Amino acid sequence: MVTANEELQVLFARVKLRDRKAFEMLYRQTNRKLYGLLIKIVADRNIAAELLQEGFLKIWFIAEQGPATYPWAWMCQLMRNLAIDHVRQHGRFHSHFEETDILPEIQGSNEADTADDLALLTRCFSTLAQEKRQAIKLAYIHGYSHEEIVERLSHPLGTIKSWIRRGLQELKQCIDA
Template structure:
């Protein structure tokens, strides 16, 4: 049985509030999610706290996962990512500056967010630097358009145009 299939089965049991399945799901997935959080937050203690918050949300909201819409693993990653972004907003801190982004590594490390990481890396590589960084910070790190405009020191309209055009270029590239 594949790892993803086992996670799907455990998640189906967690939806039924089966505590032993939740414990096994935690044991099976927590190290990977913790790694994601360390990458996002850059702080092991904060990552551990956010991981616990994420699993609380997973337990409380398991019924919201719709298995007909996809596997459980991306859903778990999304809940964890959103929990981390909520925490970052709460403490008004972001993990990286624009200069620190290695976009190839970010996409490899976050490939649960991008269905085909090879194609996404290839297509992102075709974008100009500013739209590429804006898209990565927006979709991986959850910065708002306003926060991005401040980071890039650009007008909000310019930032929105970069993202809109960049996303259209990505869509065209990925559809090719």
């Protein structure tokens, strides 16, 4: 049985070879979830739609730089970075993120796997100390720089960096366990 990630890997490999039909299929399979991710960050449907188009243009032109495995994570990161850059240039929007949105939903048709992954992520994220969760959310969900987090949380820069680094390490260990 072919997993959703394997299917995306095949499509993405074809996109790297400039296969327009594969690119259209990739767009059809991923645009709704990527649009949802963008809306959560910019909180504006029109801006999210513009960023989605910009993101897919970028995907087309730099696909050869993308990974052979896990293209979904790469595309999510690309879109997320576009949205965060937009927010930084045009001011902050209120985000609709919850703690369970620390990572985008894994693309796939197998809802049981997606639910299991989300449950694992939620469980692991909830085991982190509050300050680590908060620092990670501010950095990776809301797009704050370390300096902005220092101002918000009133802790030294070294402490903020340690919380983020250690929190991500703990999250990875929990997920990999």
